[in-house]
Structure formats: C-alpha cells, structure tokens
Amino acid sequence: MDVFELPFDQYQRYKILQEVIDLLRENDKPLKILEVGGYPGNILAFLPKDKITIVDQKESDLPNYHQADALDLPFREGEFEMSVSLDVLEHIPPEKREKFIRELWRVCQNYLLLAAPFDSAPRVQAEQIVAKFISHKLGYTHPPLEEHQNYGLSRREEAIVILKGLGAEVLVLPNGNLSRWLTMMILSFYFESEAELGPVAKLVNHYYNQNYYKYDNCEPCYRHVLIASKKELPRAKVEALKALISPNQEQTGPDFSPAQLLLELINLELLKKKDQTIEHKDHLLKEKEEEIRTLYAHIRVLEEFMAKVKATLPYKIYQKFLKKKG
Numbered sequence: 001m002d003v004f005e006l007p008f009d010q011y012q013r014y015k016i017l018q019e020v021i022d023l024l025r026e027n028d029k030p031l032k033i034l035e036v037g038g039y040p041g042n043i044l045a046f047l048p049k050d051k052i053t054i055v056d057q058k059e060s061d062l063p064n065y066h067q068a069d070a071l072d073l074p075f076r077e078g079e080f081e082m083s084v085s086l087d088v089l090e091h092i093p094p095e096k097r098e099k100f101i102r103e104l105w106r107v108c109q110n111y112l113l114l115a116a117p118f119d120s121a122p123r124v125q126a127e128q129i130v131a132k133f134i135s136h137k138l139g140y141t142h143p144p145l146e147e148h149q150n151y152g153l154s155r156r157e158e159a160i161v162i163l164k165g166l167g168a169e170v171l172v173l174p175n176g177n178l179s180r181w182l183t184m185m186i187l188s189f190y191f192e193s194e195a196e197l198g199p200v201a202k203l204v205n206h207y208y209n210q211n212y213y214k215y216d217n218c219e220p221c222y223r224h225v226l227i228a229s230k231k232e233l234p235r236a237k238v239e240a241l242k243a244l245i246s247p248n249q250e251q252t253g254p255d256f257s258p259a260q261l262l263l264e265l266i267n268l269e270l271l272k273k274k275d276q277t278i279e280h281k282d283h284l285l286k287e288k289e290e291e292i293r294t295l296y297a298h299i300r301v302l303e304e305f306m307a308k309v310k311a312t313l314p315y316k317i318y319q320k321f322l323k324k325k326g
Helices: 008-024 094-106 121-138 143-151 156-165 178-193 195-215 235-242 257-310 313-325
Strands: 032-036 051-056 065-067 080-086 108-116 169-177 221-229
Touching: 008 080, 008 108, 008 169, 008 178, 008 195, 008 221, 008 235, 080 094, 094 108, 094 156, 108 156, 121 143, 121 178, 156 169, 156 221, 169 178, 169 235, 178 195, 178 221
Parallel strands: 032 051, 032 080, 051 065, 080 108
Antiparallel strands: 108 221, 169 221
C-alpha cells in the first residue's frame, strides 16, 4: 500500500498516530497495540513492526482481527501496552461514550490515544457545509456525517475530565487544519461522484499528504488527539510531542474562503454538465420529432393509397357483397 494515496483525512489521523507512538515507544521496541474501530486495517501500513490487534463491528479476515462490541471488549485488563481509537467516539451514542473511554483505558497498560472531531461551532459548521454539498449537489446523503449530526459531537473537556478521573495525565494535540479539511473534503466527494476522476483523486491525495500534512497539525483543527498516560510523562517526551504541532500556523479562526471558491467552481462545472445533459436531451427530442414527422408522412401515404383502393371496382364489389356475408 502506498499510504500517500490514502484519502487525506485518513492519512493525517494515522500519520499523527504513527508519530506519537514512535515518540512514546522505548528503545525502538515493538509494541502490542489495540485499535478499536480499525476496519479496514490502515494502521498496519503505518506501524508494520508492532503487534496490532483490531476490533470493529464489520467482518474481516485481517490477522488479529476481532468482530466485537467496543463497549465490552473481549480482552483482559492491561492486555495491551497501548489502545487507540481514531474518529470513533463521535459515532458512539452520547450516553455510552464514557463507557467506551473506560473500556479503552481498562485494556491498556500505559497509553490511550483517543482522536476525534470534538464539538465546536466552526467544526459543526464545516461538517454541515460538506453534508449539504453532498446532498444538494451530488444527490445523496452521507451516513457518517448524518450520525455526527444526530448524536452530536463529543465535548473535549468532558473526555479529558473522564480520563483524569481515571488517573490519566492528558496531553492534547491538534490534527487536520480545519480550513484545508473543508476544502479537501468537498474536492474528495466531488472526485468520488465522477468515476473517471478516480486516478486524479489518488494523485491529489498523494500530493496533499506528501506536501501539506506537516502543516496540518495546528489550530483551528478538525480533530484533536488526546494522549492519556497512566504514568507521568518525562518533560523531554512532552516537549517532543508538542513539537509535532505545526510551526507558525496559528490562526484566530477558520478561513473558509478556499472552500467557498471551490464550491463555486464545482457549481459551475455541475451547471455545465446540466447544460450538456439538457442539450443532449434536446437533441434526442429533435430526433424523436423527426421520427414522428416521418411516421405522419407514412400515414398520409397509406391514407392516399387506401383512398385509391376504395375507388377501385374490386373493392366496391367486396364492400357490397363479400364484406356483408362476413
């Protein structure tokens, strides 16, 4: 797998996971890691040296894969050195989110890495823009985004309170610049709607992941990564983890203007396609009209022929004698 070709939104969450884990590991030692909600196994490409176990609701023949309930994990306490969950918390019903976090904490020895798009007005607005673009412009709904809206995004402060109540030291990192996330999501869904653009989508993701990821770990962001430790983190590790934050990228608020421009461009393209469709249908209509005119001409010829037939003596004899007998 060429990880650079992954959808940018998946690449950025797994890339920061890889970077955090590599900073947390001791002496380059392979780790025993559990990912909850890890289908289809992208983590394996980012952490090839580690022993990875994946839990999800879907069926899979991946190695060390368990189809199980995230709220009742089939593992003993502290079975894994680290448990991770990326963009899953928001798909858990609100009343069960604390149970979800406690289960992740129960099965880990040292660290829990929890990433999610936590509740904020700009983040909700960005998701609404994407959802409306999909429904109004592309003509379908996106179940994961619908679930975000139905359940509501989790509150970061509440998750931190839960983790600290369990005895965790918590460090928070930003991931996924919100303005670029919005622009790229619109572009990605547009690419998905056009089958012939599949190869272009891979090229765009490859280019973005390779060149822009390093600028994406900044505020305002789409998601935050909560690093929860069962022991106090050495200052050197804390500083190394904080260094993952993209430099000189602080903004006072999200800039949605690139996404607005992209929406206008896509809208123009969609209008152009509608015009082409109308033009094609207009052409078909003209062809049908010509067929109808031809049929009417044939009918007139037949009517003239029948009139001539009816004027002949044989037809008159037929009408007078034979047809009556019939």
